[in-house]
Amino acid sequence: MVYETIAFALFALVTLASSLGVVLARDVFHASLLLGAALVSVAVHYVMLQAEFLAAMQILVYVGGVLILITFAVMLTRSTEPEVHSA
Template sequence: MMETAAFALFAAVTLTSAAGVVLFRDPWHSALMLGVSLLSVAVHYVMLTAEFLAVIQVLVYVGGVLVLISFAVMLTQAGETPPETATGDGEVTGR
């Protein structure tokens, strides 16, 4: 019962943050939500008795991939207009 509750909680966290990744307009917010999603996926690995994979997930994804993605966000969004002044759907500038 406790395990089902934990699974439901972390599944909700995973799916909500994944929806945030694809729905937020600013890629920086998307990167932060991707971090939350990857960490909660690591919790799912622990619940599936894959502790080593959970550690590797945190190390490789959150420590490596997410840092690379945030570097790319910072390098490519430097000249963009801030989101509060963007008009329209903002997709023209690649957001």
């Protein structure tokens, strides 16, 4: 019982930290990677609730589909020219 509480607290912390990182990240690619970490940790919460089907759908649909789509969109629309910062 104590190990389940520790695991829940650990994955809740991972979910909150990665979600906060998604909002605060300046680079869209890094934000999408942090979104993947948040979605996988939500899938772990589903496993802890003994809802394995929902966890599998979370990984297949959101991590496998939506996150890959976002990552490809960011990679394909990224400019290859160096940015010029004005002072």
